[in-house]
Amino acid sequence: MSTNVRKVHDREHDVLILALMLAGQFACRQVDVVSHEFRSESSRLQELTSLANTELITREAPARTSMLVTQEWRIATTLPWPEYVKLVTPTLQLNYECTAATAERVLCSRSSPGDRMRLELSSRPDAGGLSVLARFTARPD
Numbered sequence: 001m002s003t004n005v006r007k008v009h010d011r012e013h014d015v016l017i018l019a020l021m022l023a024g025q026f027a028c029r030q031v032d033v034v035s036h037e038f039r040s041e042s043s044r045l046q047e048l049t050s051l052a053n054t055e056l057i058t059r060e061a062p063a064r065t066s067m068l069v070t071q072e073w074r075i076a077t078t079l080p081w082p083e084y085v086k087l088v089t090p091t092l093q094l095n096y097e098c099t100a101a102t103a104e105r106v107l108c109s110r111s112s113p114g115d116r117m118r119l120e121l122s123s124r125p126d127a128g129g130l131s132v133l134a135r136f137t138a139r140p141d
Contacts, residue, residue, distance in 0.1 A: 034062040034069055037115075042071045042136050045119055048091050049134050053079050057131065068139045074124075075132040081123040084132060092119065114140060 039062065050056050059073040077084055085106055089098050096108035096119060104123040109116070117138045124131045 034064055038062065038069050038071075038138050041117065041138070045092075045134070045136055046073055049073075049088055049119075049121065049132065050075055051077070051079070051084070051087055053077055054084075054132075068137055070135060070137045072133065072135045075134065076126065076129065077132065078129050081130055081132075084130065085121070088121070116140075 042062065046056065046059065054075045054077040057074050057076045060071060062069055062071040079087070081104065085100070089106065089108075092098050092108050096110045096117075098106055098108040101107045101120075106121045108119040108121075111117070115138050117136070120133075120135045120137075122133045122135075124133050
């Protein structure tokens, strides 16, 4: 092999090795992108579940796994759980099918092309009254 051909071959080899190293770096990272649609629906649900006699006390950032996006928030209220459910459920049922899973939990779900969405509301008695844990999840259908 001539010296010029060997230099070109070595450069090509070096570029290939560098490209493989970079590809490995990016392939191992999960892109933490939460869609605008998820954020928009989650914000809308936070507004719908925060009634006049409530206070949004915590809101977690959306979390993504390979097949699921989840966001949780907690609401404090002076209302008893049955009254809270009675007030919030009719508005949610405009877009979701809601059922009482237990006496302390309500599940609301809906499907849209490509997604299955679920909102779970759970009663959490606190020293100062009641808090409601809301968990919104979306997964591809």
